[in-house]
Amino acid sequence: MSYIGIEEDIRLIKAVPSERQLTYEKMEFFCFIHFTVNTFTGSEWGDGKEDVSIFNPTELDARLWVKTAKDAGMKGLILTCKHHDGFCLWPSKYTEHSVKNSPYKNGKGDIVREVSEACKEFGLKFGIYLSPWDRNNSSYGKGKEYDDYYVNQLTELLTEYGELYTIWLDGACGEGANGKIQKYDWNRYYKVMRELQPNAVISISGPDVRWCGNEAGEVRESEWSVVAKDMTDPSITAELSQHEDNEEFRDRPLDETQSDLGSRERLKNEKELVWYPAETDVSIRPGWFYHEEEDNKVRSFENLKDIYLKSVGGNTALLLNIPPMKNGKIHEKDMAILKRLGEFINDTFKNNLLKNALIKTVPEHDCRGNSPDMMRTDDYNTYFMNKEGDNKLLIEIKFDECKKLNYLVLKEAITFSQRVEKFNVYFNDESGKKIKIFEGTTIGYKRIIDLKGTKTDNLTIEIEDSRVAPVMSFVGVY
Known part of the structure; x- marks a missing residue:
């Protein structure tokens, strides 16, 4: 859109x-x-x-x-x-x-x-x-x-x-x-x-x-x-x-x-x-x-x-x-x-919990038909790019069990410039209630978010605004 x-x-x-x-x-x-x-x-x-x-x-x-x-x-x-x-x-x-x-x-x-x-x-x-x-x-x-x-x-x-x-x-x-x-x-x-x-x-x-x-x-x-x-x-x-x-x-x-x-x-x-x-x-x-x-x-x-x-x-x-x-x-x-x-x-930052977690996005695939698995690797050769004009992205992470989460690392594929303008991080508690952990603006080369030891089996990153379309290269959960 x-x-x-x-x-x-x-x-x-x-x-x-x-x-x-x-x-x-x-x-x-x-x-x-x-x-x-x-x-x-x-x-x-x-x-x-x-x-x-x-x-x-x-x-x-x-x-x-x-x-x-x-x-x-x-x-x-x-x-x-x-x-x-x-x-x-x-x-x-x-x-x-x-x-x-x-x-x-x-x-x-x-x-x-x-x-x-x-x-x-x-x-x-x-x-x-x-x-x-x-x-x-x-x-x-x-x-x-x-x-x-x-x-x-x-x-x-x-x-x-x-x-x-x-x-x-x-x-x-x-x-x-x-x-x-x-x-x-x-x-x-x-x-x-x-x-x-x-x-x-x-x-x-x-x-x-x-x-x-x-x-x-x-x-x-x-x-x-x-x-x-x-x-x-x-x-x-x-x-x-x-x-x-x-x-x-x-x-x-x-x-x-x-x-x-x-x-x-x-x-x-x-x-x-x-x-x-x-x-x-x-x-x-x-x-x-x-x-x-x-x-x-x-x-x-x-x-x-x-x-x-x-x-x-x-x-x-x-x-x-x-x-x-x-x-x-x-x-x-x-x-x-x-x-x-x-x-x-x-x-x-040695053990990325995302490696063994389920990751889904909205949209489900990027503009080239790639899955969100592209964001598991910290490499600019792999990235998830929305189609031009689609400036929002939802990234949903599901772990196999409840985890203690200390830090979230987000990286844009800056080879395509810096684009993200606004994003939120939240999780759903046992009752399904949406709880916001962090509200941010820019990401750029790297953003480290302190999750303060939150215990949960899920995590959601919601990119609300970006320039043209977000291009994410890496997501890490530690």
């Missing part, structure tokens, strides 16, 4: 993810490693005047960093190769403010290489962060001269450390020693990135992945991946992402004026739309770099579990920061909590 507004919805669903974006979204959960001279000075933002002799992490083991990330259930790791202080964790040819002039391994160390090789060993993908603001370099604020310097260092990182899955950029920008502010040549930077690492997403101050809007682990109730193209403008994304280590943004709730980025109403007058998924970035500690005085302020397992369920389960990826100590190790408290988080993720 057709509905009013289908023509406009057809326009909205033309925005779909690129291959690099699709690969990124499937990773779901990864970590940030913030480590530089700031770790030794106790600051969050260095000024570029630090003596490189202070940098000597005598017990640094990159394999331990990567193993900690893997134990937590993460699929990738991003290293702060250079923060705003300008100190490089690799022996860059273009500056003396580098690990090559530090006591670490008598100046022979290359932490970027150590981490990239450890990632290969443990099967994690590797990403880099290179601050656009270098407070140590005298050419900052001089236009092309500084851009040349930045591109040279960028080229080193993009050509000498294997394949990268992301190049993470913030918009950090301030007044240099010469009293000038650098106007970054973003398009030039992007061109180099695309040429040298075509499979890597350019995140935050970039065209592939956007910041969720806060550092508190908060996620919008309705998180859309289809947004207006002007949101990818580097001048806009850079301004929004000047948040890292900024007290104004730490634990700041979502700005209500930005709570809606992709509704029909929001996009009705936008001529160009793009696929621009969100990333939730948050630190396991109050700061992004390690500070001994924060050892009793590490996020709890329950808090991290909640952030994981709401971010990865709310159509965003989760980037969790883990800051190593001065000796180069990760604090045992952080490691223990992360290991517990990984065990929770693995144990909770």
